[in-house]
Amino acid sequence: MSHPLGQEERFQRLEGIFVRQVIEVDLNGSSEQIYIALADLANYKNWLGFIDTVDIDTGDTCWIVTLRAQVGPFARLKKLRMVRVEEDFPKLIRFSRKETDSKDHSDWDLHVTISEKGDMGCSVQMVVSYSGGFWSVPLQAVFTSHVETAKVRLREMFPSNDDSSES
Numbered sequence: 001m002s003h004p005l006g007q008e009e010r011f012q013r014l015e016g017i018f019v020r021q022v023i024e025v026d027l028n029g030s031s032e033q034i035y036i037a038l039a040d041l042a043n044y045k046n047w048l049g050f051i052d053t054v055d056i057d058t059g060d061t062c063w064i065v066t067l068r069a070q071v072g073p074f075a076r077l078k079k080l081r082m083v084r085v086e087e088d089f090p091k092l093i094r095f096s097r098k099e100t101d102s103k104d105h106s107d108w109d110l111h112v113t114i115s116e117k118g119d120m121g122c123s124v125q126m127v128v129s130y131s132g133g134f135w136s137v138p139l140q141a142v143f144t145s146h147v148e149t150a151k152v153r154l155r156e157m158f159p160s161n162d163d164s165s166e167s
Contacts, residue, residue: 010165019130021143025151028121029113029158035090037157038112038124041065047153049146057081062098071138080108090114097130106132121158 027034037043041063042054051070061084069076086094097108109129114122 016133019128019135019140021147023126023147023151025124025126025129025154026117026121027154027158028160031090031116031122034122034124034158035093035113038114039084039087039093041084041095041140047150047157049149050143052077069139071142080111082108106130116134121160124154133146 004156008092014122040060042056044065045051050067050069052066053064055064056062057064063082065080065082067078071076078099081099082095083098083133084093085096085098086092091114093112095110097105099105107129108131110125111129113125115125118123
């Protein structure tokens with residue numbers, strides 16, 4: 001079995017950012033369709049298995065996201081207040097953790113870019129960054145497993161025209 005840190009997802013440990021994971025997937029559909037699906041964090045529960053719950057906090061730009069990771073018999077829950085802090089329809093969305101209490105929290109960021117590929121759909125890149133100290137090799141393996149499943153589920157949400165029957 002290969003070491004999870006050597007996988008193509010370009011897992012990195014960087015100065016000031018403890019974890020940075022780049023996820024790339026090609027999807028069928030227009031950039032507008034894909035943007036609409038990816039701009040609402042409530043939709044992420046449909047394809048990302050480590051998202052336990054997503055609740056709208058205020059308006060349509062803030063969510064309470066509960067992450068759940070199972071490593072062997074141990075489970076860890078993490079609740080994050082995520083805010084859409086940047087958007088450029090239909091090509092860029094950025095979410096960041098923004099808690100309302102006075103405590104110091106680790107940074108969580110999700111940066112999504114959508115690039116049209118002509119008649120061939122879009123290329124989507126998601127960059128997940130985390131600055132906390134609780135990341136580990138076992139959590140990375142769980143994360144990578146969920147990412148691979150998420151890519152399949154996302155492709156199923158945006159099937160190619162060849163996948164549908166013509167009447």
